[in-house]
Amino acid sequence: MRPARIVFWVFFTLSGLWLQSLVPGVDFLAPGLILAMQEEKWTVPVWLGLVWLFLQEGAGSLPFGSSILWYGALAGLYFFGHWLFEARNFLFVFILGGSLGAMHFLLIGVMVLLQDQTVPVERLLTESALQALIFPVEWGLVYLIHHHLPDSADAA
Amino acid sequence: MGIREQNDVLRQELAAAKDELSRLRENASEVERLRRLLAIAPPEEWKRQGTRVISHRLGPNAALETFVIDKGSASGVSTNTPVVSPEGVVGRVLRYSPSAATVLLITDPNSRIPVISQKNRAQGILKGEGPDRELSLQYVPQGVPVEEGEILVTSGLEEIFPKGLPVARVTSVGRSGSSLFQVIRAAPLFGSLRMEEAALLFKGEPVPLPQPGADGAPDPASAPGKPGKFPKTPAAMAPPERTAAPAPAAHAVQPAPAQPKREAVAPAPKREAPPADADRKKSRKHPRAEGQ
Numbered sequence: 001m002r003p004a005r006i007v008f009w010v011f012f013t014l015s016g017l018w019l020q021s022l023v024p025g026v027d028f029l030a031p032g033l034i035l036a037m038q039e040e041k042w043t044v045p046v047w048l049g050l051v052w053l054f055l056q057e058g059a060g061s062l063p064f065g066s067s068i069l070w071y072g073a074l075a076g077l078y079f080f081g082h083w084l085f086e087a088r089n090f091l092f093v094f095i096l097g098g099s100l101g102a103m104h105f106l107l108i109g110v111m112v113l114l115q116d117q118t119v120p121v122e123r124l125l126t127e128s129a130l131q132a133l134i135f136p137v138e139w140g141l142v143y144l145i146h147h148h149l150p151d152s153a154d155a156a
Numbered sequence: 157m158g159i160r161e162q163n164d165v166l167r168q169e170l171a172a173a174k175d176e177l178s179r180l181r182e183n184a185s186e187v188e189r190l191r192r193l194l195a196i197a198p199p200e201e202w203k204r205q206g207t208r209v210i211s212h213r214l215g216p217n218a219a220l221e222t223f224v225i226d227k228g229s230a231s232g233v234s235t236n237t238p239v240v241s242p243e244g245v246v247g248r249v250l251r252y253s254p255s256a257a258t259v260l261l262i263t264d265p266n267s268r269i270p271v272i273s274q275k276n277r278a279q280g281i282l283k284g285e286g287p288d289r290e291l292s293l294q295y296v297p298q299g300v301p302v303e304e305g306e307i308l309v310t311s312g313l314e315e316i317f318p319k320g321l322p323v324a325r326v327t328s329v330g331r332s333g334s335s336l337f338q339v340i341r342a343a344p345l346f347g348s349l350r351m352e353e354a355a356l357l358f359k360g361e362p363v364p365l366p367q368p369g370a371d372g373a374p375d376p377a378s379a380p381g382k383p384g385k386f387p388k389t390p391a392a393m394a395p396p397e398r399t400a401a402p403a404p405a406a407h408a409v410q411p412a413p414a415q416p417k418r419e420a421v422a423p424a425p426k427r428e429a430p431p432a433d434a435d436r437k438k439s440r441k442h443p444r445a446e447g448q
Contacts, residue, residue, distance in 0.1 A: 017214070024213035059224070060217020061250065061258055067217060108219045117266045119219050120286040131216070 002151045005040075009048060012142060017055065023134075025127035027056070030074055030100060031139035037078055038087050039146060049075070062111050073103055088143075094136045101132025189353055192242040196355050199318040203358045205231065207239075209351050210256065220250070221264035221287055225354065228255045232362025236316045239354050244322035244345035245269070245310060246354055259354075262323065263287060263344055271308040271323055276301045282308060282323060282342065291324050293340035300338070302329050308342055318357065 009032070016028040029052045036045035049071050056067040077099055078087075085092035105128040112119050157165075190206070198204040211224040227233050229252050237249040239259045247267065250260040260267055267284040271293070280296040296302060306326045312319030324342035332339045356362075 020215050021212065024218050025216060027216040030216075056215045056217055058256075059211060059214040061213075061220040061222040061260075062217045070216060104216060108216075112219055117220065120265060123286065124219075127216075 004149045004151050008146065008149055009036075009044075013048075013052070013055075020059075023130060025104075025123070026130050026134055027070070027100075027104075028134070028138060029056070030071075031135055031142055033071060033074060034078055034093070034096065034139060035142050035146060037075070045075075062108075063115065066107065066111055069107060070103070073107075074100060077103075090136065090140065093139045097132045097135030097139075100135055101128040101130075104128045104131050193353050193355055196240060196242055198357055199320065201359060202318050203361055205356045205358065205362060207354055207356055209354060220266060221261040221284065222247075222250060222258050223261070223351070225257050225259055225356075226255070227356060228252045228257050229365040230254045231356075232358055232364050233257045233356060234365060238317045238321075238357040240321060240357060241346045241351060241354050244324070245317060246346055246351070248316055249356075262291065263289070269317065269323060270311045270313040272311040273302050273326070274307040274309050274322075275303060276306065278302045279311060280308075280340070290327055290341040290343050293324075293326070293342055294337065296338045296340055297336060298331060298338055302326060302338065302340055304329060318359075 012032050013029065016032065019028040020026065033045055033049055033052070036048050053067045053071055056070070057064055060066060074096075077096060081087075081092055081096060085095075105124055108119060108124055108127075193206055196204055205227065207225040207227040209223050210226045213222060225233075225239070233249055233252050235249055235251065237257075239246045239248060245262060247259045247261040247264075250258045252258070261284070262269060262282065263284045263286065265284050265286055269282045270279070271282045272279050278296050278300045280293040283292050283294055285292055293302070293308065304326055307322050308324045308326065310317040310319055310321045310323060322345055324344050326340060326342045328339075328341045330339045
């Protein structure tokens, strides 16, 4: 990978973690995974996904496996969806964001239920709504930035 | 030196002085916080150890009200280790790794602590209700006096927290319909988002737990990330090691020579089995032999 892209992904990861500390419960790295699957070689999303998976598992308070389900389901949704839609279509990303919001509600709900724990439903709903709204907006922003990297074909 | 150069030098000195002032202010603030932390007097038989908060709720998996501290099993931290601040109880360790641990705050809906009111000695269970919400004191019967502003302290009944640590302050006392219990709200004494340091309490000296792989064999009981694996009830605990039978009272005056424990618990060797047993075994085998 070229240096500009390495810097981009490192900066994206750090910014994502900082934003996650500001808005707990929302995944700011997920749009990057979709972007990496769209724009980079297959090894890049695999490595990024692996690093982010361990970061999310370590930072979270659920048993190990939640992030595997989370990112696994996201990758599955992307592969299933890009047969039906154009992968860079904003509508597709919007639907992906909505699905991710719903998945956050379901996944966290099921995981805490399995552990015999409870979470405030209002907070879970708020986080899901934020996830659904933030995902397409963030994807759009990082897509634009990624296309203006110095080594990008679209760079001015 | 011209006025312009002098101006540049002064500007640089001013920037350096501002930088130093900022650093010293930060140090002074830290000293103040650590001094308050050191002022926590642990109860008898308990030891205190400071720790830093390295992360608050973060990421999509942060379902519970938790934060991460920079002490883990290598420092003796295990599940349910109490975490306190100068103001009062913060929570307890939910899970741990060798160098970090996740603390479940008392404001989480999954946290329940048996408490007692400091003035009227009313007992109840303090339950978290989520972020930015007051705690609820449950199972306090109607008629039991509880006053607004009263401090709730740990009762120590769950054998996790030492008795008498302040936890929350009662903000409202009421009743709801035909319920047998009062509706009591209490505010936690600490601010979770402002927390930068906390103290861990250990019963006795903190003992670093064996690390998996350190001696070639992982210890399942101390495996990181496995909350709730410790026995919850005395009945679920492993049976205590057998020791020699207590010596009679006469031995207390003139103690008998100590016998090794192994002798006391070791089963008698088969060769020394009483002959009656051997006969019985033989008698069991005879019918078969005859039958064959």
